[in-house]
Amino acid sequence: MSEYTGIRGAVWFRALTGKASPMPGDPKSVLTADAPVGNDHARFLCVVRDPHARFPCARHGEVGLQEAATLATRVREVIEHNKNTIKRPIIAIVDVKSQAYGRREETAGIFLAAAAAADAYGSARLAGHPVIALVVGHALSGAFLTHGYQANRILAFDDDGVMIHAMHKEAAARVTRRSVDELEKLAKEIAPMSYDIRDYAKLGLLHKLLHVENPEKPSLQEIRNVQNELVAAIADARSGAVDLRNRLESTAARETRKASLLVRSKLEAQWLEK
Amino acid sequence: MSSKRYSADFINRQSFIELDARERAKALFDEGTSRELVGPFDRVESPWLPTQGVTPQEDDGCVVMKGKIAGQAAVVVALEGAFQGGSIGEVSGAKMTAALDLACAHNEKGVRTSAVILLETGGVRLQEANLGLAAIAELMASILALRKRAPVICLTAGTVGCFGGMSLAAGLASYVVMTREARLGMNGPEVIEQENGIEEFDSSDRALIWAIHGGEQRYALGLADALVDDDAPQVVDAIRHFTSKGVPAVHRSSQVELYRSRLATLDTSQQWDPRAFRELWAKNGIREGKR
Numbered sequence: 289m290s291e292y293t294g295i296r297g298a299v300w301f302r303a304l305t306g307k308a309s310p311m312p313g314d315p316k317s318v319l320t321a322d323a324p325v326g327n328d329h330a331r332f333l334c335v336v337r338d339p340h341a342r343f344p345c346a347r348h349g350e351v352g353l354q355e356a357a358t359l360a361t362r363v364r365e366v367i368e369h370n371k372n373t374i375k376r377p378i379i380a381i382v383d384v385k386s387q388a389y390g391r392r393e394e395t396a397g398i399f400l401a402a403a404a405a406a407d408a409y410g411s412a413r414l415a416g417h418p419v420i421a422l423v424v425g426h427a428l429s430g431a432f433l434t435h436g437y438q439a440n441r442i443l444a445f446d447d448d449g450v451m452i453h454a455m456h457k458e459a460a461a462r463v464t465r466r467s468v469d470e471l472e473k474l475a476k477e478i479a480p481m482s483y484d485i486r487d488y489a490k491l492g493l494l495h496k497l498l499h500v501e502n503p504e505k506p507s508l509q510e511i512r513n514v515q516n517e518l519v520a521a522i523a524d525a526r527s528g529a530v531d532l533r534n535r536l537e538s539t540a541a542r543e544t545r546k547a548s549l550l551v552r553s554k555l556e557a558q559w560l561e562k
Numbered sequence: 563m564s565s566k567r568y569s570a571d572f573i574n575r576q577s578f579i580e581l582d583a584r585e586r587a588k589a590l591f592d593e594g595t596s597r598e599l600v601g602p603f604d605r606v607e608s609p610w611l612p613t614q615g616v617t618p619q620e621d622d623g624c625v626v627m628k629g630k631i632a633g634q635a636a637v638v639v640a641l642e643g644a645f646q647g648g649s650i651g652e653v654s655g656a657k658m659t660a661a662l663d664l665a666c667a668h669n670e671k672g673v674r675t676s677a678v679i680l681l682e683t684g685g686v687r688l689q690e691a692n693l694g695l696a697a698i699a700e701l702m703a704s705i706l707a708l709r710k711r712a713p714v715i716c717l718t719a720g721t722v723g724c725f726g727g728m729s730l731a732a733g734l735a736s737y738v739v740m741t742r743e744a745r746l747g748m749n750g751p752e753v754i755e756q757e758n759g760i761e762e763f764d765s766s767d768r769a770l771i772w773a774i775h776g777g778e779q780r781y782a783l784g785l786a787d788a789l790v791d792d793d794a795p796q797v798v799d800a801i802r803h804f805t806s807k808g809v810p811a812v813h814r815s816s817q818v819e820l821y822r823s824r825l826a827t828l829d830t831s832q833q834w835d836p837r838a839f840r841e842l843w844a845k846n847g848i849r850e851g852k853r
Contacts, residue, residue, distance in 0.1 A: 343830050344830070354825060357821055357825060361818050364816075387749065389753060389754045389757040390758060390763075392828075393748070394747045394775065395836060395839055396825065396828070396843075397747075397783065397785045399729035399733045399746065399748040400785060401825075402730050402733065403729075403730045403731075403732075403733025404733070404815045404818050406702055406730055406734070407706065407733075407813070407816055408818070410702065410706040413703075414706060429727070430748055433702070433730050437695075438699065453692060454686040454692060454694060459756065460688055474614070478613065478689075480610060480692040480694075481688075481689070481691045491692060491696065493692075531703060531707060532699070535696065544693075545652065545693070547608070547653050548655075548656035550606060551600060551657050551660055555599050555661060555664065556660070558599045
């Protein structure tokens with residue numbers, strides 16, 4: 289169930305925007321469209337699989353050089369056009385396999401392309417745009433840092449096809465010299481290691497878990513519910529700070545991220561000492 | 563240049579790489595101005611490592627110091643590559659982010675305070691997986707907020723390099739300083755070989771690794787702002803130069819169109835020779851180390 293299928297992103301992009309194609313000049317792997325959400329006209333972005341992508345290591349739903357650079361451009365457009373008007377919401381629909389692991393990517397500095405996308409999302413948030421990440425499938429590692437993790441609010445579906453993690457199971461098992469079964473068992477006991485989205489929710493980083501019976505085939509009512517949740521998350525983001533403090537102030541974070549909060553209070557106290 | 567003179571220079575050199583994180587951080591400050599915050603005696607350790615049979619460290623491999631650099635307020639955060647590969651856990655990540663946030667608040671009060679981050683890290687600490695990844699996202703957010711007000715300088719000296727999610731933090735920095743020994747990239751050679759095979763990347767080919775990820779190449783491509791020798795006074799000079807220089811007019815990670823136009827011209831049907839790649843990249847208007 290937790291296998292990456294690469295179809296959820298496109299399904300939800302179409303469900304929420306009515307569109308299914310990239311903007312002119314963009315690679316096929318990045319879908320961008322403007323569509324109404326409540327009273328807002330939001331920009332939606334999604335990375336999808338393109339089996340014929342220019343870069344061979346980015347043909348299975350990975351976020352590669354072109355994907356990251358395109359996201360950066362399309363998010364920056366909104367910041368530029370909205371300088372003196374109402375800040376439009378930016379919604380990242382997230383279902384990404386991983387970052388692209390390739391020699392070409394490293395040679396051309398994929399770290400900078402990824403940073404550019406994160407820069408765009410983060411700068412939009414700091415400029416007052418409500419940035420919402422809607423995790424409908426996988427949100428792995430560097431791909432999530434590039435596309436979604438700078439959002440003011442993160443929403444995720446609560447089914448087994450959703451996974452937010454630092455490393456996919458097979459690689460994590462290899463690196464820690466465990467079998468996948470052992471890793472899963474251990475991960476169940478240690479919340480930050482778990483591959484289960486319900487455990488991820490215990491970390492306090494999520495705004496809300498949403499339920500959709502079959503995220504690959506949502507009903508009209510389910511799509512309407514998700515739209516309403518987006519409207520609520522946008523309103524909540526607008527009423528809060530432009531930084532990410534909500535990820536530390538949530539009820540769950542106060543429990544699970546005690547060490548982070550201790551570090552912050554101690555550092556602040558010692559900073560002021562002479 | 564005679565070989566005799568070369569060896570004298572080499573002998574007189576004070577290695578920066580051989581210093582540990584605490585010594586590296588201290589070396590960057592004006593004499594007698596630095597003090598460590600939340601140091602080893604505070605014993606804020608990782609709460610996640612002991613349950614997995616890993617001995618934690620009293621500073622979680624992250625040293626925070628506050629003081630003055632070239633007469634101006636600064637905070638330095640140094641990762642210890644010798645502890646768990648400099649990996650980012652909940653505590654080390656929170657230390658970095660909190661230090662940058664405090665520097666940001668200081669700037670808002672009118673005291674210009676820059677930040678220097680010494681990144682020797684493979685990225686997320688797998689034993690703390692999602693809290694490590696979240697910490698990196700929050701660190702990136704804090705870099706973005708601080709760098710509007712004061713420069714954030716990334717120094718990668720060696721020998722661990724800066725990889726994984728933390729390479730994105732380097733990408734957001736106002737300035738990047740590297741040695742020839744240092745490496746900077748998103749995915750290390752082993753990971754690429756595992757994911758896409760030895761034809762994609764032979765992780766035993768050390769010459770290839772440094773030709774792609776090494777400081778000299780990153781500087782030649784304009785992905786780093788200064789290339790320094792493994793010499794403490796040279797490193798200190800470079801850091802003083804960039805803290806004094808202030809915030810760049812445009813940050814590298816915001817120059818999206820330039821980057822996109824470079825990508826558009828590349829022939830992706832083959833692998834590129836890293837040397838020849840410098841020419842390809844340069845054709846689209848880069849000047850070494852300048853923006």
